[in-house]
Amino acid sequence: MPPRLSTFSIAARDPETDAVGVAVQSKFVGVGAVVPFVSADAGAVATQSFANVAYGPDGLDLLREGHAPAEAIDRLTVDDDEAPSRQVGVVGVDPDDDPAAFTGDECHDHAGDRQGDHYTVQGNILENVDTLDAMAEAFEETDGGLPERLIAALHAGNEAGGDRRGEQSAALYVAKPEGGYDGRNDRWVDVRVDDHERPIDELERVFKIYDVTLLEREAPEETRELTGEAAVAVESALADLGFYTGEPTAEFGEETHEALETFRGVTNPPLKGCACRWTPVLASIQRQASSRRSRSASPT
Numbered sequence: 362m363p364p365r366l367s368t369f370s371i372a373a374r375d376p377e378t379d380a381v382g383v384a385v386q387s388k389f390v391g392v393g394a395v396v397p398f399v400s401a402d403a404g405a406v407a408t409q410s411f412a413n414v415a416y417g418p419d420g421l422d423l424l425r426e427g428h429a430p431a432e433a434i435d436r437l438t439v440d441d442d443e444a445p446s447r448q449v450g451v452v453g454v455d456p457d458d459d460p461a462a463f464t465g466d467e468c469h470d471h472a473g474d475r476q477g478d479h480y481t482v483q484g485n486i487l488e489n490v491d492t493l494d495a496m497a498e499a500f501e502e503t504d505g506g507l508p509e510r511l512i513a514a515l516h517a518g519n520e521a522g523g524d525r526r527g528e529q530s531a532a533l534y535v536a537k538p539e540g541g542y543d544g545r546n547d548r549w550v551d552v553r554v555d556d557h558e559r560p561i562d563e564l565e566r567v568f569k570i571y572d573v574t575l576l577e578r579e580a581p582e583e584t585r586e587l588t589g590e591a592a593v594a595v596e597s598a599l600a601d602l603g604f605y606t607g608e609p610t611a612e613f614g615e616e617t618h619e620a621l622e623t624f625r626g627v628t629n630p631p632l633k634g635c636a637c638r639w640t641p642v643l644a645s646i647q648r649q650a651s652s653r654r655s656r657s658a659s660p661t
Contacts, residue, residue: 367469367526369484369492370396371500371514372405372450372460375507376479380549381405381452382535384511386561388486388524393532393553401536401547404430404453410468410485411446413437424453430461430481438463450474450481471525477501482514488522495521508535508550508568508576515561531560533568542575550576587613598650599624 370385383397383405398406398417403424408416416437423433430451438444445467452460460481462474474483475493482496499517503510511533519528532553540549552568554560587595589611596617599605604627605620624646 367486367524368392368396368409368448369482369487369496369515369518369524370407370409370450371480371482371496371511372397372407372452373480373500373507373511374404374452374454374460376456378507378537379454380507380535380537380540381454382507382511382533382550383407384515384531384533385409386515386519386524386528386531388526388529390530391553391555392530393534393555397532397534399534399536400425401538401540402454404451405536407450407481407483408447409483410448410465410472411443413441413443413447413449416447416449420449420451424451429453429455429458431459434461434463448472448474448483448485450483452479452481482518484518484524486525488525491521492518492523508533508572511535512561512565512568515564519561528558528560530555530557531564533564587617592617595646596620598646601650602646 368385368387370383372383374381379401381399381401381404383399385392385396385407395412395414396407396409398421400421403421406417406420408414420433420437423436430453433451434449437449438447441447445465447465448463448468450462460476462476462481462483464472464474464483468485471487471490472485473490473493474481475497477497480500482493484492496514496518500510500514503513515531533550535550536547537549538547540547550571552564552571554563554567557563592611592613593609596605596609599620604624605617607616
C-alpha cells in the first residue's frame with residue numbers, strides 16, 4: 362500500500378469568473394501530482410488520504426455528464442473496496458449543485474470535511490478539527506480572486522493546527538474558461554511546491570511571481586494610472602533596470618511605453634497597451650529595481 366497523504370485541501374468555485382480550483386498542503390512529497398484535478402467545463406476534485414487518483418478524471422467526467430457532486434461521489438465510492446480509506450471533495454460548475462465530500466471511516470484522525478457556498482474543505486491526520494473550520498472561515502471572509510482566497514484558506518488551516526505530521530508540499534491549481542496561456546486552454550493557475558520547509562509560504566511567493574508574469578486579470582480596481590508620482594517611480598525603476606534612458610517625468614510618454622514593452626519582452630508580465638498597469642506588475646518592477654540596486658551596492 363502506498364503512503365497515505367496526510368492532507369488538508371479546499372476545492373472551490375468562483376461564480377463571478379467561472380473559475381474552479383483546488384489548493385492543498387500535505388506532509389507528502391509532490392502533493393500537486395496526486396490530489397488536485399480541475400476542469401473549467403466540469404469542476405474541481407480533491408482526492409486524498411489513501412488517494413484513488415482515478416477519482417479525479419472519473420469525477421470530472423461524471424460532473425460533465427450532469428451528475429451533482431454528491432451523486433458523483435456516490436458513484437465513485439460505491440464499488441471501491443478501499444473507500445473507507447479514501448477522502449474526496451468535489452465542486453461542480455453548475456451553480457445549483459451543492460459541493461460535497463466523502464471522508465471514509467478508516468481515515469486517520471483527525472479527519473473530516475466542511476461545505477459552504479461554492480466550496481468544500483477536507484483533511485485527514487490533522488492536529489485538530491479547528492483546521493477545517495479555520496479554512497472555511499478564511500475562504501468566506503477573504504477578499505480577492507479565487508487563487509488568493511484558496512491560499513488564505515491554506516494559511517488559516519495551517520495556523521489553526523494543520524497536518525499533524527508537519528509540512529512538506531503544497532499546490533494551487535485553478536481552471537477558468539480560456540484562462541490558460543494565450544487563452545488556448547483553461548489552465549489559469551498551476552503552481553506547485555514539491556518539497557519545502559514552509560510550502561504554503563513558498564507557494565504564495567511563487568504564485569505572486571506567476572501573477573505578475575502570466576496571470577490575466579480583469580478587475581479594474583487592480584490597475585493604476587501611470588501619471589504623476591506613479592510614472593516617476595516606474596520610470597526610475599525601469600532606469601535602474603536598464604530599460605529606460607530618459608529623465609523621469611510625471612507623464613506617460615512614448616519612451617516610457619517603449620521601455621515597458623521591452624521590459625515585457627524580457628519578463629513577460631501582462632502589460633496592456635495603455636497608460637495604466639496592473640498594480641502587482643508595478644510592484645514587481647520596483648522589487649526588481651530594488652534588488653538590482655542592492656546587488657550593485659554590495660561589496661565584491
